[in-house]
Amino acid sequence: MFLFLLIAMVVVVAAVTLAVVGGGDSAALPESAPEQLVDPLPAGRPLARADVDAVRLPVGLRGYRMGDVDEVLLRLGAELAERDARIAELESALAGAQATQDGRRDLFTKPGEESGQ
Template sequence: MFWFLMAAMVAVVAAVALAVLGSGDGSGGPVTGGLPEAQPDRADDPLPVDRPLSAADVVAVRLPVAARGYRMAETDDVLDRLAAELAERDARIAALEYELGRVREDGRPPAGAEAEPGA
């Protein structure tokens, strides 16, 4: 009796394995020509092109993952974009600070500043 149950169990397991593996895609359905095409894991580049980056844009970036970490090309693109924007902002801040220093040295109020009442 034991050997009969053992043989029946092996036959059932083999039949299920053949049915699943024989379908081609592992779904157990009819053969459809193999596995479906995998979509590549690429960044959608959520960084806006038409305006400067904000902190929320940087927080929203999700870099695509490869087998051994992040995809280097996409990661480098994001970091290059962030570096360029930071350099542009630093240059603008330096220019504004220089202009503010010149205005303070001349003793005149900055452009757009209102005169104090009673002066």
């Protein structure tokens, strides 16, 4: 009885292997092209919130494709760093403009004359 079960198991494993590998011209599991990341973020303009929300990363054998995820994260990091630098530049310019405006005299007062008297 044991020998019969062993032979039956080997026959079943061999049949499944042949079906999966494809014993002839017709393959049971056809080759499919792997999912690729297709231009997820616009290159010609800064990113918007809708662009980030629209990103759908392709799934690989063990989850997301690391290369695609790294590419998107690098792009987002570069955009955020650029925006932070621009914000700091604009805040600095605004602080400088406010400082010069506060230190400016009234144009209608004579030199040596204070505006409060």
